[in-house]
Amino acid sequence: MTLASVGSVKTAPIGSATNVHGRSLAWLAVPALVFFIAFGVIPLIGVLALSFTTWDGIGEVIPSGLDSWRATLTNPGLPHAMWVTFQVMVLSWLFQTPMSILLGVFLAGAQKYRALYSVLYFIPLLLSSAAIAITFKALLDPNFGLGTGLALPFLNQDWLGEPTLALGVVVFVVSWQYIPFHSLIYQGAVRQIPTSMYEAAQIDGAGRIRQFFSITLPQLKNTIITSSTLMVVGSLTFFDLIYVLTAGGPGDATRVLALEMYKTGFQGNLMGPASCIAVILVVVGLLLALLFRRIGGGDETSSQLEGA
Amino acid sequence: MASAAVHGGRFRSINWAAGIFSTFWLLIVMLPIYWIVITSIKSQAEYFVTNPFVPSSEPTLDAYRLVFEAGIVRYFVNSVIVTIGAVIPAVAVSFMAAFAIIRSKPNRFIRSSNSVFLMGLAIPLQATIIPVYLIIIRLHLYDTLLALILPSIAFAIPLSVLVLSNFIRDVPNELFESMRLDGASEWQTLWRLALPLTRPALVTVTIYNALLIWNGFLLPLVLTQSPDLRVLPLALWTFQGQYGINVPAVLAAVLLSALPILALYVVGRRQLLSGLTAGFSK
Numbered sequence: 012m013t014l015a016s017v018g019s020v021k022t023a024p025i026g027s028a029t030n031v032h033g034r035s036l037a038w039l040a041v042p043a044l045v046f047f048i049a050f051g052v053i054p055l056i057g058v059l060a061l062s063f064t065t066w067d068g069i070g071e072v073i074p075s076g077l078d079s080w081r082a083t084l085t086n087p088g089l090p091h092a093m094w095v096t097f098q099v100m101v102l103s104w105l106f107q108t109p110m111s112i113l114l115g116v117f118l119a120g121a122q123k124y125r126a127l128y129s130v131l132y133f134i135p136l137l138l139s140s141a142a143i144a145i146t147f148k149a150l151l152d153p154n155f156g157l158g159t160g161l162a163l164p165f166l167n168q169d170w171l172g173e174p175t176l177a178l179g180v181v182v183f184v185v186s187w188q189y190i191p192f193h194s195l196i197y198q199g200a201v202r203q204i205p206t207s208m209y210e211a212a213q214i215d216g217a218g219r220i221r222q223f224f225s226i227t228l229p230q231l232k233n234t235i236i237t238s239s240t241l242m243v244v245g246s247l248t249f250f251d252l253i254y255v256l257t258a259g260g261p262g263d264a265t266r267v268l269a270l271e272m273y274k275t276g277f278q279g280n281l282m283g284p285a286s287c288i289a290v291i292l293v294v295v296g297l298l299l300a301l302l303f304r305r306i307g308g309g310d311e312t313s314s315q316l317e318g319a
Numbered sequence: 320m321a322s323a324a325v326h327g328g329r330f331r332s333i334n335w336a337a338g339i340f341s342t343f344w345l346l347i348v349m350l351p352i353y354w355i356v357i358t359s360i361k362s363q364a365e366y367f368v369t370n371p372f373v374p375s376s377e378p379t380l381d382a383y384r385l386v387f388e389a390g391i392v393r394y395f396v397n398s399v400i401v402t403i404g405a406v407i408p409a410v411a412v413s414f415m416a417a418f419a420i421i422r423s424k425p426n427r428f429i430r431s432s433n434s435v436f437l438m439g440l441a442i443p444l445q446a447t448i449i450p451v452y453l454i455i456i457r458l459h460l461y462d463t464l465l466a467l468i469l470p471s472i473a474f475a476i477p478l479s480v481l482v483l484s485n486f487i488r489d490v491p492n493e494l495f496e497s498m499r500l501d502g503a504s505e506w507q508t509l510w511r512l513a514l515p516l517t518r519p520a521l522v523t524v525t526i527y528n529a530l531l532i533w534n535g536f537l538l539p540l541v542l543t544q545s546p547d548l549r550v551l552p553l554a555l556w557t558f559q560g561q562y563g564i565n566v567p568a569v570l571a572a573v574l575l576s577a578l579p580i581l582a583l584y585v586v587g588r589r590q591l592l593s594g595l596t597a598g599f600s601k
Contacts, residue, residue, distance in 0.1 A: 036423035036505050040432045043416035043476050046409075050451060050473030051439050057450030072453070110344070117341050128345055130588065134352060136595060137580045139534030141552035142573045145559050146351050149566050150371075160354075160371035187347070195596055219334065248445045251536035255556055269445050276449055277541060289446040296443060 055293070061286035068280050079283030089288070091263060092271035095178070099267055100246040102182045103189075107242055108235070110190050115197020116227060129198075133191045140188065144255035147184050174264035177257050181265050184256060185249060193238050200234035201227060236307040243303070244296050268292055359383070359571040366566050382567035383575070389562070391575055393547065394554035398533060398576075401464055401550055405471035406528045410521060412472070413479035418509050420480070421487045422495070433484075439477030444470075445537060452541050466542040467550065471535065475528040486520035487513055519590075526587070527594035530580060551576040 065075040083089060118129045135143065150156050151170040158167030170180050204227065212222050250269040253259065259266035259274065266274070268288060276285025354371060360378040361369065369375065420433050451470050452461075460466040490513060498508050514521075536552040543549070549557065555572055562568045584591055 036419050037426060037429050039415040039419035039423075039509075040429065043412040043480060044432050044435065046412060046469070046473045047435065047439055047476045050454070050470040051442055051447065051476075052435065054447035054450035054454065055442055057453065058447055061449060061453070066453075068452075113340065114344060117337050120337075125341070128341055131345060132348055133588075133592060134581075134584070135348060137530070137584055137591075138573075138577050139536065139552045139555075141534075141536050141555050142576055145555055145569060145573055146355055148559070149569065150351055150354060152566075155367060155371060155566070157371070187351075191348075192595060195592060199596065248443045250445050251552070254540075255536075255559075272445070273448075282449055282453075286449050289449060292443065293446045296446075297441065300441065 058286050058289045058293070061282060062290050064283050064286075066282040068277065068282050072282075075283065079281075079287050082281075083284040083287035083291075086284070088263070088266075088271060088275075089291075092266050092268045092288075095263075095265060096247065096267040098178060099182060099185065099249065099265075100243055102178075103185045103246060104239060104242050106182060106186045107190050107193055108239065110186070111193035111238065112197050112228075112231065112235070114190065114194035116201050116223070118194060118198040119201035132194065135188050136191045136195075138188075140251035141255050143184060143188055144252050147180070147187075148256055151180065171257055172261050174261055177261055177264050181253055181256065185246070185252060188252065189242070189245075193242065196238050197231065197234060200231055204230045233307065236303055240300055240303040244299050247292055247296050247299075268295075355570045355574055358567050359574050361567050363565050363567055382565070382571035385562070385565065385568045386558075386572045386575060389558065389568075389572075391551075391554065391572060394549050394551050395575070397464060397548060398550040401467045401471065402529050402532045404464070404468045405475065405532050406525055409472040409475035409528055410479060410525050413476050413524065414483050414514070414517065414521065415509075416476070416480050417483035417487055418513055420484050422505060422508075422513075436477045436480045440481065442474075442477075444474050448537060448541055451538075455542050460542075462543050462545055462548060464543075464548060467535075467538050470538055470542075471532045475524075475532070479524040479528065482524050483517060483520050486517050490516050522587075522590050523594040525594075526583070526591050530591070530594070533580060 061072070062079055063074060063076060064072050065078060066072040114132065118125055118132070138146075148171065153167050153169050156167075158164055168176055171177050208226050208230070209222060212226055217225065248269055249267055250273065253265055253267055253270055254273070257265045259270045269292065272285050272288040272292065275288060276282045279285075350372075357374045358366060358371065359382050360380065361375045362377075362379050362381055365375055365377070416432065416436070420429055423429055455461050455466045455470075460469070494512055494516075495508050498512055499505070503511065534552060535550075536556070539548075539550045539553040540556075543553075546557075555569075555576055558572050559569050
């Protein structure tokens with residue numbers, strides 16, 4: 012709509028000269044388009060194409076019909092990786108969402124100490140996943156780490172050696188890394204809730220908790236949907252953090268889909284099946300995004316995503 | 320002002336629950352950071368015998384010396400080359416594309432370019448890594464820094480175009496019109512009007528992309544193999560493999576790798592945080 016209005020205004024007063032410029036301007040989009048097609052669109056189509064081939068990562072790419080798909084879908088590693096991915100997705104959502112909302116509401120307040128807190132809260136956002144994983148790996152050392160430091164022996168677990176604990180650690184570290192981002196989003200959203208709503212509630216004698224549940228939370232509905240979409244779809248692509256923290260282990264306890272793809276392709280030299288897993292990742296991601304959009308009721312989510 | 324009034328009103332009495340909860344989370348956030356800092360100035364021997372959370376009684380820079388001897392400067396330079404080499408072209412082509420999308424005659428080419436970029440927002444880098452690897456091999460770029468730069472540029476484009484075009488769209492059309500009436504070409508309006516007015520958004524996308532690329536791990540893992548070409552996140556990972564037992568050294572490397580970003584945070588916290596939620600909320 013904006014495009015159309017800009018165009019019509021432009022053509023009116025200046026006439027044919029604008030058309031010349033209009034056409035020459037369009038070419039400004041070409042460099043970006045070339046880059047993005049070469050390393051974004053073609054790979055996306057390419058991954059689908061490669062899923063119907065056999066390739067060891069070094070030699071020739073040989074078309075092989077449905078062989079790779081058959082191998083992928085009959086591999087017991089796939090349902091396992093999907094299950095692990097699902098667990099990480101759901102558990103980290105369950106942990107991150109309430110924490111992020113509470114911290115976001117907290118940070119939206121105007122008190123001085125909250126401003127100081129917020130400076131420190133956002134530090135995890137600055138660190139690379141590799142740095143975070145390395146830090147926690149060392150910090151969770153059963154002999155020289157957290158438990159010893161705090162003199163709390165129950166924290167001296169073999170955190171990364173026990174399958175259940177390792178999964179819990181992954182969920183925790185993921186949350187540690189991303190809660191700041193989501194609280195930042197909630198902070199912005201809370202600040203946009205109209206003052207008058209709270210004033211009215213106060214006149215009606217609603218307390219702090221009541222205000223939270225009957226004003227803040229409903230007003231955050233769209234933000235919750237958007238933030239959840241980012242969390243859930245984003246959790247499909249967790250790779251760096253888990254690869255460095257556990258490498259999928261112990262055994263295959265934390266081997267999520269993205270890791271399964273990497274290991275199949277780049278360590279097992281089975282690029283065909285790895286491409287099948289990549290296709291599954293894309294399709295699941297799109298389905299989840301659509302699902303959340305449906306929950307959000309139409310295109311409100313997308314307009315938020317587009318910064319409108 | 321308005322928001323201060325709201326929240327002042329909302330929290331008239333002191334909110335103990337919020338204070339305790341937020342302080343607890345602050346401890347969880349800061350404990351690992353604090354631990355990185357104090358451990359990096361312990362000697363290796365001291366690490367094994369002292370309480371992990373008590374600062375060293377005789378601080379030493381041994382860990383840092385080891386990290387420098389292990390060649391972190393090289394990895395640092397690689398990271399700088401890749402980050403600058405990718406961010407500047409990415410922001411430049413994105414700005415040009417955003418300008419074209421908003422200012423040119425809305426033809427089919429522009430419309431479909433726009434939808435390609437919007438679709439690009441949904442493509443996860445991880446899912447395309449295998450074909451990217453194949454393309455890089457075929458271009459004979461495997462194991463070069465350029466191999467990291469090219470895909471990084473591509474994946475920075477969709478969000479940058481989105482943020483910048485939203486911003487250029489907000490420039491009042493009258494400004495463009497009056498400049499045109501004064502005889503400026505569209506190209507001149509790009510340089511003299513759109514570029515200066517879009518500066519905040521340019522800073523935002525530059526910071527956002529720089530952070531992402533500086534911290535990137537998968538592309539270097541897959542597209543390079545020479546030790547000489549390691550960027551920082553990859554170097555950290557190999558450090559841990561090599562010096563895993565020397566925790567102070569590993570943590571010194573972690574700290575050094577984050578230093579430029581932390582410095583940026585100190586200088587431009589506001590831009591950095593708005594960069595992180597760019598395209599998502601204004």
